[in-house]
Amino acid sequence: MSSRETILQRLRNRTGGELTVPECDFSVLERPDWSTTERVERFEKMIESVHGEVHHCTEDSWMDRLAEILASRGARNLLVAKAHEIGQSLRSAGRNDLPELLIYDEPIESWQAHLFNEVDASITSTRGGIAETGSLILWPTVDEPRLMSLVAPVHIAILKATELYTTFHEAMKAQNWSSGMPTNALLISGPSKTADIEQTLAYGVHGPKELIVLIIE
Amino acid sequence: MSDPIKVYPSKPAKVYFYGTCLVDMFYPDAGVAGVELLEREGIQVLFPQNQTCCGQPAYTSGYHDEARAVAKAQLDLFPEDWPIVVPSGSCGGMMHKHYPALFKDTTDEVKAAGIAGRVWELTDFLLNVCHIKLEDLGEPTTVAMHTSCSARREMGVAEVGPKLLGQLKNVNLVEQVRPEECCGFGGTFAIRHPEISGAMVSEKVDALVETGTKQFVTTDCGCLVNIAGYAEKNHKPVEGQHILSFLWARTQGKGEQ
Amino acid sequence: MSETAEHTDHHIDVKQFHPRAQAAIHNPKIRKNFRSAMDGLMAKRKAAFEGWDLETLRDLGANVRLRALANLPDLLEQLEKKLTENGIRVHWAVDGDEACRIVRDICKARDARTVIKGKSMVSEEMELNHYLEEQGIEALESDLGEYIVQLAGETPSHIIMPAIHKNTGEISELMHEKTGTDLSNDVEYLTASARQQLRKKFMNADVGVSGVNFAVAETGTLCLVENEGNGRMTTTVPPCHIAVTGIEKVVPSMEDVSALLALLTRSATGQHITTYFNMISGPRKAEELDGPEEVHLVLVDNGRSSIYQDDELLDTLRCIRCGACMNHCPVYTRIGGHAYGTTYPGPIGKILMPHLIGLDEGRHLPSASSLCGACGEVCPVKIPIPDLLVRLRQESVDGDKLHPAKVRGHGAKRSAIEAMIWKGWAWMHASPGVYRLGTAAASKLRALQPASAGAWTNCRTAPKLAAKTLHQRMKERDQ
Numbered sequence A: 001m002s003s004r005e006t007i008l009q010r011l012r013n014r015t016g017g018e019l020t021v022p023e024c025d026f027s028v029l030e031r032p033d034w035s036t037t038e039r040v041e042r043f044e045k046m047i048e049s050v051h052g053e054v055h056h057c058t059e060d061s062w063m064d065r066l067a068e069i070l071a072s073r074g075a076r077n078l079l080v081a082k083a084h085e086i087g088q089s090l091r092s093a094g095r096n097d098l099p100e101l102l103i104y105d106e107p108i109e110s111w112q113a114h115l116f117n118e119v120d121a122s123i124t125s126t127r128g129g130i131a132e133t134g135s136l137i138l139w140p141t142v143d144e145p146r147l148m149s150l151v152a153p154v155h156i157a158i159l160k161a162t163e164l165y166t167t168f169h170e171a172m173k174a175q176n177w178s179s180g181m182p183t184n185a186l187l188i189s190g191p192s193k194t195a196d197i198e199q200t201l202a203y204g205v206h207g208p209k210e211l212i213v214l215i216i217e
Numbered sequence B: 001m002s003d004p005i006k007v008y009p010s011k012p013a014k015v016y017f018y019g020t021c022l023v024d025m026f027y028p029d030a031g032v033a034g035v036e037l038l039e040r041e042g043i044q045v046l047f048p049q050n051q052t053c054c055g056q057p058a059y060t061s062g063y064h065d066e067a068r069a070v071a072k073a074q075l076d077l078f079p080e081d082w083p084i085v086v087p088s089g090s091c092g093g094m095m096h097k098h099y100p101a102l103f104k105d106t107t108d109e110v111k112a113a114g115i116a117g118r119v120w121e122l123t124d125f126l127l128n129v130c131h132i133k134l135e136d137l138g139e140p141t142t143v144a145m146h147t148s149c150s151a152r153r154e155m156g157v158a159e160v161g162p163k164l165l166g167q168l169k170n171v172n173l174v175e176q177v178r179p180e181e182c183c184g185f186g187g188t189f190a191i192r193h194p195e196i197s198g199a200m201v202s203e204k205v206d207a208l209v210e211t212g213t214k215q216f217v218t219t220d221c222g223c224l225v226n227i228a229g230y231a232e233k234n235h236k237p238v239e240g241q242h243i244l245s246f247l248w249a250r251t252q253g254k255g256e257q
Numbered sequence C: 001m002s003e004t005a006e007h008t009d010h011h012i013d014v015k016q017f018h019p020r021a022q023a024a025i026h027n028p029k030i031r032k033n034f035r036s037a038m039d040g041l042m043a044k045r046k047a048a049f050e051g052w053d054l055e056t057l058r059d060l061g062a063n064v065r066l067r068a069l070a071n072l073p074d075l076l077e078q079l080e081k082k083l084t085e086n087g088i089r090v091h092w093a094v095d096g097d098e099a100c101r102i103v104r105d106i107c108k109a110r111d112a113r114t115v116i117k118g119k120s121m122v123s124e125e126m127e128l129n130h131y132l133e134e135q136g137i138e139a140l141e142s143d144l145g146e147y148i149v150q151l152a153g154e155t156p157s158h159i160i161m162p163a164i165h166k167n168t169g170e171i172s173e174l175m176h177e178k179t180g181t182d183l184s185n186d187v188e189y190l191t192a193s194a195r196q197q198l199r200k201k202f203m204n205a206d207v208g209v210s211g212v213n214f215a216v217a218e219t220g221t222l223c224l225v226e227n228e229g230n231g232r233m234t235t236t237v238p239p240c241h242i243a244v245t246g247i248e249k250v251v252p253s254m255e256d257v258s259a260l261l262a263l264l265t266r267s268a269t270g271q272h273i274t275t276y277f278n279m280i281s282g283p284r285k286a287e288e289l290d291g292p293e294e295v296h297l298v299l300v301d302n303g304r305s306s307i308y309q310d311d312e313l314l315d316t317l318r319c320i321r322c323g324a325c326m327n328h329c330p331v332y333t334r335i336g337g338h339a340y341g342t343t344y345p346g347p348i349g350k351i352l353m354p355h356l357i358g359l360d361e362g363r364h365l366p367s368a369s370s371l372c373g374a375c376g377e378v379c380p381v382k383i384p385i386p387d388l389l390v391r392l393r394q395e396s397v398d399g400d401k402l403h404p405a406k407v408r409g410h411g412a413k414r415s416a417i418e419a420m421i422w423k424g425w426a427w428m429h430a431s432p433g434v435y436r437l438g439t440a441a442a443s444k445l446r447a448l449q450p451a452s453a454g455a456w457t458n459c460r461t462a463p464k465l466a467a468k469t470l471h472q473r474m475k476e477r478d479q
Helices: A003-012 A036-048 A062-072 A085-093 A112-118 A168-174 B021-026 B028-040 B056-060 B064-075 B089-102 B109-116 B122-128 B149-154 B160-166 B194-210 B221-233 B243-250 C017-025 C028-048 C054-070 C072-086 C096-109 C121-125 C128-134 C144-151 C168-179 C187-204 C230-236 C254-269 C313-318 C324-328 C330-335 C346-357 C374-378 C385-396 C416-429 C432-444 C454-458 C470-476
Strands: A053-057 A077-080 A100-103 A121-124 A135-138 A154-160 A184-188 A210-216 B014-017 B044-046 B084-086 B119-121 B141-146 B171-174 B215-218 B239-242 C088-093 C114-117 C138-141 C207-210 C214-216 C221-226 C240-246 C276-280 C294-300
Touching (some): A003 C072, A003 C088, A036 A053, A036 A210, A053 A062, A062 A154, A085 A121, A112 C187, A135 A154, A184 C230, B021 B028, B021 B221, B021 C432, B021 C470, B028 B044, B028 B122, B028 B239, B028 B243, B056 B064, B056 B089, B056 C385, B056 C416, B064 B089, B064 B109, B064 C416, B084 B089, B084 B122, B089 B119, B089 B149, B119 B122, B122 B160, B122 B243, B141 B160, B149 C374, B194 B221, B194 C017, B194 C330, B194 C454, B215 B221, B215 B243, C017 C028, C017 C330, C028 C254, C028 C324, C028 C330, C054 C072, C054 C254, C054 C313, C072 C088, C088 C096, C096 C207, C096 C240, C114 C128, C114 C230, C121 C128, C121 C240, C128 C138, C144 C168, C168 C187, C187 C230, C214 C254, C221 C230, C221 C254, C230 C240, C230 C276, C313 C346, C324 C346, C324 C374, C346 C374, C374 C385, C416 C432, C432 C470
Parallel strands (some): A053 A210, A077 A100, A077 A121, A154 A210, B014 B044, B014 B084, B084 B119, B141 B171, C114 C138, C207 C240
Antiparallel strands (some): A135 A184, A184 C276, C214 C221, C221 C276
16 A cells, blocks of 8 residues: 555544534634725835835836936846836836846746846836735746746835735735646745844845835825 | 633622642641631632542643542532632632543533533632622732732633732732743642753742742642742742732731731 | 665654753753743734734634644645646655655655755654765755754754754854854854855755645645745755645645734744745746746655544644744743754644654653643644643553553553552542541641652752641631
């Protein structure tokens, strides 16, 4: 008998009594239906408390803000998506106050060392966010691969204010995660950190040292 | 799944008094004080002479046949449907929380559950059933409350002691750091793991001394012998008594330091 | 290496609990480190749950876990089906040794030489690193706390904060000695150095091994919480990702995850959420540009199906590995994690380890508790830890007439002398007349009470017998 069969059989032939299946009432997770303004405020408060940085922008101003941010960090380049309108509009803007735009359009194996060592910043879209915990929802795709939001020391994310949910529960339901998940989805709630050295907080352990959110209102 | 909300009975005419073996042998004054306090509230107190021990020491040691045998001997002591008051969070907890499980699948299951439902820790009973109002006749003094783990977590009476002490206008109640941390008694734990227990009681005594108080009170004799015994052996300036002794003395004008 | 050979024996003797505990108690550094760390974690947890109806939330957590456990075999099959559809290969391991062999076989098939690891307590349980080293495969920890502990040749002392027993100075010296960093108490410098050292390892590792916090059956998703980003690195950069988990970690739906996630991070470290919450549902698709080409899940039993047999003991499997129990435990705070000598320390360790290693090996674990209940009070899934400890004590003395013992190693603590003492105690206390006589006699003879009475009087005076028992006083009052 295979290990699989052994284990399943042991579980099915258990010696105890019948196991009751309790009701699960998830209403304790609900929060009041905050307005967009309240959600933005809450999101900002939460993510700033863990060293995330928030900038309030409009569709017209975010690129200016982006340029300022990158200049202040001395970023030599910015990794952008190929097909997403963020990447498209950056490339077609033809601005001279932006650093070199790099496109993630090759399999990682062909340029891993470059990504790890030479890329200073990256910008990705988000699939909304969660106000209660100050979290961004990222849904990496062929166009915006996983490592885009992980490797470079500065990660900039575009969040639409209207796509902020109150809670994880709400986001999960509204976006119907139960119907299927991509290869890798994730929540990002701040820059990388650790408290493993005598509970002292330090940032930028393995992931980005800076997480900068441009909220488009 | 959550613990049911406590529903206090209305003040009865009579109660059974379950002294507990530690009170019986080491702090009978506390037991008598408890009786006096109840009687002063107009309640008739019955002390079944055949009571011995709730069975907890054997229970927590894993000797459940022996625990059951001793606990069984307590089950017929309370034939009337009166409340059973217990001057101990630990023994109260044993009867209230653990008797149903101990007697599950036995012929005493229903009787044990019935008794468990009638057990009340004595200070809780005084405050929330008798609605006692204490008049302080003593001199100004300072005291700290040590709430036992079982009083806190099994009987849910952490607020009771401080409330009763708070009624005494000349008593200054101070609170030690980490008041909810165990004193290290744990019954046979103190014997089986003496170093760990010693480390815990040492810190508890230091915390009490640090408040400046010279005395502490508690509902539990196990904690009492543990903390007071450590303080005495190590010449630390804090002494302890059962809260019932303290409350009775304060409201009888029996003198204070 | 033979299929059935045990690893080289480098085990700590779990039975030597007492001397280790004693040494820890008399070690001021351990006392100070753990006291301040636990105080901090307790305060953070409390603050994080402010504004919550915590009791209702814990009820939900308990119900979610119980619902999953009630359907465990079906859920595991559903999980396997979904994962397989998603392209994740599922393996089953009856015990830790088999799990190690499965990992080895996957590595060998890929000619893997280096494994980089995200934090996984199950991999510690399996002693995977040691096994892989014996197989000539380097296994490197990437979580900073685990990395530190690995440099020191130690095991984690806490399931969430592995290096909690070390202070900054010690870590600085350790990194200096093993990796050549400067001696420095600057935590940012030490962290940046570790980042640099480990990035190279991520880039070159052949296989990434991770744990799993929740395995979701409905979508075939493996969820992972972390703050550092090493979990993402481990599960994205190497071309092969192997996840290992206990069979009890499966839940039916993403909705269940919403409840457990709300409880897990707040209970563990007082965080409303960790920096990253990863949800992995498959290997790299053909058109994707990064991610592992192979993803495996190893489902590890290792004694869990035995726990599952018993209605009471089954509650042990609710655990979501938050560590709140040990953060609040007065015993753990005073002896630290290593004194237990087991993979999982603290209260969860005491109720879990006896099933993994037996009550004979773990003979001191169930009694090393005052049953204060602080653990049960904070457990996010309401495991009745003190009750389980009492049950394991009953098992340790070989059960009773109503409930025969069944846990592996039962009876290990039964001694003829103690059994006799309790029988005598029971006889006396079940006979009211004998009891009253005995206690009255003891009172009369109290002047003869010895001042010294074993372990108790090493640091306390003995309790003083009263002149008259309460029974006598009540009789006098005609009550």
